[in-house]
Amino acid sequence: MFTQSDLSRLIATAPDRGISIYMPTHIRGEETKQDPIRLRNLVAEARNQLTSAGVDESDAGELLAPATALIENHKFWQHQDQGLALFLGDGQAHRYRVPTPFAEQVFVGPGFYVKPLFPLLAADGAFHLLTITANKVRLFDASRFSMTEDLDADLPRDISESRRESDYENPLQASPVARPNTGSVDISNAQVYGDSPAEWRKGQLVEFVGEVAAAFDRHVAGHPIPVVLAADPEIAGHFKKQTSLGSWLVGSLLLNPEALNATQQHEAAYNMVRPRFDSDRREAVERLSSLLGTNDRRAIISLGDIVRAAYRGQIDTLFLTDSDPVWGRYDEETGSVETHSTRADADTDLIESAAVRTLEQGGAVHILDRGHIAEVLDGHTSDVSTPDCAAVLRY
Incomplete structure (x- = not known):
């Protein structure tokens, strides 16, 4: 699954x-047989x-070699999702199988073109599912499209990794060895020192x-997104008391997560977080509309203003379409912004650049359909605005 860390890695490669x-x-x-042909084209x-x-023909062939090698890789094509993104350059190759189809596109130029991946990172799509049992801790990166396990997160994996001594000793006070026994020792009346097994287990x-809570808080620090917890009521109660997630913890599935398969876990978690996404998007659009209605300078629709604000880290919320x-x-x-009707050398997609900077600075990006954003911007556009982009500033 394509995540925020993947975006940062691609941008850093440049x-x-x-x-x-x-x-x-x-x-x-049968359509799977057409996919290698599409890649060849x-x-x-x-x-x-x-x-x-x-670029020299041989150099071009070397740059494209990782993609060319996939064309005849039968095993590779047997394990696909709905979309494939390939990024090649500087001797590196990155590929992502994603649960949303792409239009066929090729971009050659400075850096990598990541705009088609934005729906996977939009503020109304990305969340974490954290599942906890005494036997297993698992973290999933999820979206409305799919869910994949994060195997690199530095979290305790089971209760055996706890710092507390894992063995319980139950010392009993019985008669000293040197003292003659006049009868059997009544174990039920023997004095137990230390915690009882139940107290020790708790x-x-x-x-x-x-x-787990402390490690997870460190893991998401700086890039908070909604979190759904799946655990039994006892574990969920302890986690809520010890985490610093606050409102980012959207809710808890109070059950044994191991009783559900991956599809059931994803569906249950998304159904829990979806009202949060819908509410956040609605509130963001209402705020934009309100600021525009009062001519508040924190609402901007000029492409130049949006690009400048994104590079300066000023954007709180960016609204885009699939334009x-x-x-x-x-x-x-x-601070000058120059646009061209057709792509020239060294040009970038200015809207993509604004979105990348917004995400890197912790801002939110919402993907709206064109009719929705046109309705919000109705009466506020000008010669310097773009009908497919708007933003709300932090200050």
Whole structure:
């Protein structure tokens, strides 16, 4: 699954000549046989773009080699989702199978083109599912489309990793060895020193859940998104007391998560978090509309203002549609924004750049349909505005 960390990795790679390839794929059926053919055609298109830009034929072939190798990889095509994104450049290759279909697209230029992936990162789509039992802790990165387990998160994996001593000793006070016994020892009346087994187990569980809560809080610090917890009522109660998530903990599925399969877990978790997404999106749109209605300067619709604010880290919420790219350049030194009707050398999609900076600075991005955003912006557009983009500033 494509996540915020993947976006940051792709942006940080920033090859001088990056190749971004998007295509729809199929999970099963006869259409799966067409997917390698689609990739072959897209690789040919990328090769044409590279050679047209002055890249030597052999160098172009080397850049495209990781994608070319996939065309005849039968095993690779047997394990697809609905969309495939490939990013090639500077000797690196990144590929993502995602649960949403892409239109066939090829982009060659500085850096990687990630705009088609924004729906997977939008504020109304990404959340965590954290499942906790004494035997297993699992963290999933999820969206309305799918869910995948994060195996790299630094979390305690089960109660055996708790700092508390895992063995319980039950010392009994009985008659000294040297003293003659006049009868059998009544174990039921023997004095037990230390915690009872039940008290010890509860203490171990509380400590274990506290360690999970602390580790998870560290894991999401700086990039908070809604969280759904799946655990039995006892564990869920201890977790809520010890986490600092606050309102980011949307709710808890009070059950044994191991009783559900992955599909059931995803459906139950998304149904719990969906009202939060709907509410957040509705409130964000209402705030934008209200600010526009009072001519508040925190609501902006000029493309130049949006790009400048994004680079300065001022955007709290950005509203986009699945519009075509807006090619141009932004000069950070002068603050000037230049747009072109067709793509020129060194151009970037200015809307994509604004969204990337907004996400990197912890802002929210909402993807709206064109009719919805047109309704919100009705009467507020001007010659310098774009009908497919608006933003609310932090200040």
